[in-house]
Amino acid sequence: MSNAVPDTEPDSLPNAVPDVVSGTAPDAEARLVTRFGPGVRGWLAALPPLVERLAVRWDLEVTGVVPHGNTSRAFRVRRADGSAGFLKLTPEPAICAAEALALRAWAGSPHVVRLIDADEGAGALLLEAVEPGTPVSGLAVPPSPDQVSALLRSLRVKEVPAGLPPLRERVEFLFDLTRRRLRSGPTAGDGGAAEAAGLLRTAEHLLDRSLSAALALSGDGSTGLVHGDLHPGNVLDGGARGLVVIDPRPSVGDPAFDAVDWVLGGGAAHAEETVARLGQDTGRVMAWCRALAVAVAVPRLARGRHDAETALLLELAGGV
Structure with a gap:
């Protein structure tokens, strides 16, 4: 049919x-x-x-x-x-x-x-329709490290389907989007104009180096099916099912990429501790966190969040 x-x-x-x-x-x-x-x-x-x-x-x-x-x-x-x-x-x-x-x-x-x-x-x-379907980003109590770890493990598949783009393409798209956001400049927000301008210059300085690091990571390491957009807004409360993911932007590459939003969402200062609690490869995930931290920081700048956490993200990005 x-x-x-x-x-x-x-x-x-x-x-x-x-x-x-x-x-x-x-x-x-x-x-x-x-x-x-x-x-x-x-x-x-x-x-x-x-x-x-x-x-x-x-x-x-x-x-x-x-x-x-x-x-x-x-x-x-x-x-x-x-x-x-x-x-x-x-x-x-x-x-x-x-x-x-x-x-x-x-x-x-x-x-x-x-x-x-x-x-x-x-x-x-x-x-x-996932029930109750509340995004994790809207839950009063965040999921436990064990729940997130189980979710990340569940996304590992033995056979990766043919026809998906390489992770490199997803990385290039994210950094192109980050570059466009940088051009639009930060909005007025938590920090003063001088502080915002300083963070913006730091992000611009780090962008090319971070992209190179992310592209290098996308070309080595293990290969698997990558969700590609696994932030807490794309993970729902599935009741007895546990956490349920939606809206993949899938590619083929290093599955450690999918842990980044969960690690940095716990605060850049606690990134290594969070990786350990999730049971992930600390070295590999932290390398991804350093490479992608600028891409996490720039949307915060665009929303006017010129705060200590944004500064910490850029400091982490400086380690690439």
């Missing part, structure tokens, strides 16, 4: 989508334009009929919209069996195809969101 979305709409659409699909909040549109360019507005305009056809094909009722997302639009749906799910669409089919490949490779793990169906050509994924 073909997985292609029909080019023509049926005469009647019992699964007609609500008006929420037709409207795009200005901030959501701005994020997509920043990522894909102004041409993405045409994709947004064509989204309602695409969602409608997918709703008919997969027997879905669209019940709401997910307000966030830099590379996609996502909608809450109810399936024919009454279960909840999410319909996620991206204007770049390659992003969808890579995510589908990774989710299928992780299909045996309870710690990864389940892929129900996909139409890679249409940039569409149908995903389960």
Whole structure:
């Protein structure tokens, strides 16, 4: 059976989508334009009929919209069996195809969101709804080191699917994004203008050296399936399942890359202690932390956080 979305709409659409699909909040549109360019507005305009056809094909009722997302639009749906799910669409089919490949490779793990169906050509994924589904970043009590360690182990797979990009490409993308954020300059925030300018100059000075270190790391070490965007906002509370990851930006390379957000999220001053508690290779993960610290610090600068933690991140980056 073909997985292609029909080019023509049926005469009647019992699964007609609500008006929420037709409207795009200005901030959501701005994020997509920043990522894909102004041409993405045409994709947004064509989204309602695409969602409608997918709703008919997969027997879905669209019940709401997910307000966030830099590379996609996502909608809450109810399936024919009454279960909840999410319909996620991206204007770049390659992003969808890579995510589908990774989710299928992780299909045996309870710690990864389940892929129900996909139409890679249409940039569409149908995903389960994780319950209760609260992002770890929003939990009052953070997960224990044992929980995070189990999560990281669960992402190791014996067979890495063919067709995914190398980790080097993900590293280059992150540093290109960091460079663009640096050009936009820091915003007013916790520190004074002079302090912010000083941190900005430090970040600019460290950027090329950090990129070289990250590229070197991406070319050696062990090779496995890398999630690529494993920050606490992309990890959900799955109840009895434990932690559940979503939204991979997958690649093939050193799995130690995925530990960085968890280590630096505990504070740059405690990085080595955090690595040890997670049961990770201290030398390898710390090398990644030093190489990527500037990419963690610059978004903080962009949000006006010219504080001691940002300074510590840049100090850590100075060790590359």
